[in-house]
Amino acid sequence: MTATLTAPAPLVRNDPVAGTRTHASLTDGLRQTGAMAWRGLITMRRAPEQLFDVVVQPLLFTAMFAYIFGGAIAGDVAAYLPLLIPGILAQTALTACMATGVQLREDMDKGVMDRFTSLPIARWATVTGPMVADLVRYLVASVLTFTTGIAMGYRPAGGVGGVAASILLVIAAGWSMSWVFAWVGTIASSARGVQGISMMIMFPLTFLSNAFVPVDTLPGWLQAFVRFNPVSHVVTAVRDLANTGTVTSQVAIAVLGCAAVVAVFAPLTVHRFARRR
Template identity: 65%
Template sequence: MATITAPDTRPAAPAPGPAAATVARPGARDALRQTFAMAWRATKKMRRNPEQFFDVTIQPLLFTAMFAYIFGGAISGSVQEYLPLIIPGILAQTALTSCMAMGMQLREDMDKGVFDRFRALPIARFAPLAGPAIADLLRYATAATLTIGTGIAMGYRPGGGPLGVLGGWLLTIVAAWSLSWIFTWLGTIARSAQAVQGISMMIMFPLTFLSNAFVPAETLPGWLRGFVDANPVSHVVTACRDLLNEGRVTAEVGWALVGCAVVVAICAPLAVRSYARKI
């Protein structure tokens, strides 16, 4: 007699979904190409929104003239004597204020859902962060150039010559790019662009005004001078003064570069990790 086999009523095993699929991690060459693609995207946004350049075009002109003419006579006796002190300070302040926009723009893109599209693409996780950081080098270069140019138009004559000016210009750009990773990290953890702006201002003002950017550190009280001497912005300012005014590569230049490297080594991984969790 034939044996009747009951049909198999067990549910079929589900097909592997997108979550179960493994996506090959991009190689170094692909990651680099994707980073520059994101940088090109950021530059296109700048061209279509020229108001993004207002803080690096108008602000250097305004701050250089305002601080020089208001404080020059009181601090150094004349504007001409004050320019060698204030121009490197304005360079550091401009670097800080221009890199603040990085975090706010990142937070706005995340709020608008732009990064939801990036999440669906097989790209390196750090590319959407590193790309805009590279594109912002154009903004930092613009701010540094206008600051030095405004000082020269007001009568500043750098004693370091063309090479000293080039060195101070490059150091300003490196410092701005390094500090931008602080605000990039803030952009990934804050809840809104307004929150990023508020936190950034609380960071920028102490770092800028509690430094030797506008007044000599020797004129400050002892308890305040300790903070000023440890402030990384003070090292950047002193290094720029050594390069612009004397054309010398001093230990301060080395300390400034070390400080920039430490900031990137700490804040860049934090920003990438926080960004990966958000998406």
């Protein structure tokens, strides 16, 4: 008779504390990041409307800006595209990473965060997991922007290699900048608040840059800011890669700028996030 009874392994241990670890190792954290990214990807698949911004914005803004500003700024649409497409890329990536903060805030307010927090996992994996999943968003945004541009007559002189490199750079830049918005997510009290603050960061960063207009058309005091703005460097670097296929010093500056943003905001975010109330 006993054979028919299912005997689950006992929950009791002679010494419960034996074999426990004081902290999660880096390998644990990376594996946990992978698991959290998997969760993010499933969520994206279940709720495809989350990709709405990265799908619609490249299509809409590329067409709109090209036909509205093309003639005024570059003489005609075709001449404006090599200037515009890298700008739209940067703008879309920034918008895409704005959602990181909103999502993080929403996650933090959910019951499931209690379970993540009570599990013996690396705290930072809960933040980095969704951010890894978000790489898909930047990829979608970049590919769509280029596709729209090419459909409108843009022929990137950098070739396939240059375009691929510029897409990689945009993904890296978007991921780095998303740490800023993740940090906003941890300091704001609601998802709506995150959205508002992020807009205030996003708009000046994209429009007060060289993304849509040549810098020398701006007043002198504004040029100083625009030249300092990391978005300008990313846009210039993307133009260099996509339009000439060369790795210029601007690329190095953009990569360094991204690294600096991560170095500042990643620790800030994880610290804020891990804080217990």
